[in-house]
Amino acid sequence: MNFLSRYNKYQIIIFTIVVIFLSSCKKQSPINLEENPTNFSMIFLQFWDKMNNQYVYWDRDNIDWNIIYKKYKPLFDNLSNSNSDKLKAVSYFREITANLIDNHFSITFNDPIIANATINPAIERKSKKNNFHDRYNYDGVVKTYLDSGFLSGKGNIVDNGTLINATVGTINNNLLYFHCNFFSLKQSYESNDGNKIKQILDYFFSQLKRTNNPIKGIILDLRNNTGGDIADLNFLAGKLTGGITFGFTRSKSGLGKLDYLPWLEANLKHDVNDQVDKPVILLGDNFSASLSEIIIIALRSRKNLFIGEQTYGATGQLSDPAIFNSGNFSIGNFMKVTTSATEFKGIDGTFYENTGIKPDISSPFNLRELLAGKDTQLELAINQIK
Secondary structure, three states: OHHHHHHHHHHOOOOOOHHHHHOOOOOOOOOOOOOOOOOOOHHHHHOOOOOOOOHOOOOOOHHHOOOOOOOOHHHHOOOOOOOHHHHHHHHHHHHOOOOOOOOOOOOEEEOOOOOOOOOOOOHHHHOOOOOOOOOOHHHHHHHOOOOOOOEEEEEEEEEEEEEEEEEEEEEEOOOOEEEEEEEEEEHHHHOOOOOOOHHHHHHHHHHOOOOOOOOOOEEEOOOOOEEOOHHHHHHHHOOOOOEEEEEEEEEEOOOOOOOEEEEEEEEEEOOOOOOOOEEEEEOOOOOOOHHHHHHHHOOOEEEEEEEOOOOOOOOOOOOOOOOOOOOOEOOOEEEEOOOOOOEEEEEOOOOOOOOOOOOOOOOOOHHHHHHHHOOOOHHHHHHOOO
8 A cells, every 4th residue: 555545545633632622613614616616727726725725834835825826827727628638737736736845735636537646745755865765564574573472463444455454572572562554553452343453452462561571672663654543642652651742733723824723732641551661662764654753752752762764754634624724625526635634843843744753763774684584673673672
C-alpha cells in the first residue's frame, strides 16, 4: 500500500480534548457555490473558494492565493470537457498545489479519464531528494533478531486492501520489541471478531506488567508506519510513560482565511493500570508520519531516544469535515481534496509540518545492509539500551 492511499483512507481524528471543546460549535456554511459544477470554470471557483476558507495553514504558507486566482482563473475558463483538457486541468491543479506545506494534502479524481492522476505535493517533492528511499518492509530482517516465541500476524482492519499487521517479541530475552504497519490497535483489540492483533497486544501488555521483569527497555518500531487512529495514542503510548502535555493544536473558528480557535493543549494520558519505567527507543524513517510522529514527540525524553531518519512531516490532523471549518472537501462528483483540519506545534513551539522530526541519533537507511540481513538502525537501538 502506498503512502497516498494510506492517507486518503485513514482519516486521523483530532485529539480528544479538541473534539470535546469543539463538538458544541456549529459549523458555518461555506459560500453557496453550485454543488455539481458543470465546467472547469466553476470547478476552479469552487476549489479556490474552499481552499481559501478551509485550508488550515494560511498563517504559515507563503503562497499568495489571490495571485493563484488571477493566474489560473483564465486558464480554467478556456478549458472544455474534452479528454485532453481534463488532463490539462490536472496539470494546473498540480502546479497550484506543488508548494503547499500541508503534507497530508492530496487530490483524487473521480472522472475515469483522470482517475489514476492522484496529486500529492509532499511525496512528489520528497521523491526528488537525494536521500529519499521508497517504503521498505523491515519485518523479515527484524524477525532474525527476535528470540524464539515471537508473535506476528494480521488483524481484521483493512486499509485500502491491506490488513493491519503487527509483530512483538523479545531480543536477547531482555528487550521488548513492537511494530505495526498502521494504527488501528484499539479498534482491533476491541473487535468482536477474533484476530491476531489482540493476541499480539495481550503478549505485549503482559510483558509490561510482569513481576520481577527482566525487560530492560522497549523498542517501538515506527518505521514504515504512516499513522492511523488517534485513539491509539493513549491506548499504546499511554502505557509507556506518565501523563504529559507534549504540544498544542488548533483549528479554524470560521470561514475567514485567518480565523483560528485558540491553541489547546495536546495531552497524553497515562494508563493507571500500567507503570512502566523502562527506557523506550523509538525507531523511525522517512515514511513515519502523522500519528507515528505524534507518538515520537510525546514519548521522546532524556531517556527515550529517537533513532533513524528524519520523519515525514505530516503532523496536522485529519478529521471529519462535518465537525470543523477546515479540512477535507469535495468538488461535486469531480474530485476529492484531503487536507489537514488542524495545526500542531510542539510544547516548545516547534512546527514540524513539512519538516519532520530530526532523530536524536541519526542512522541513514541502508538498503545494502538490509538485503544482507543486517538492520543497522535496530542494532543501534539495541546497543543504546545496553
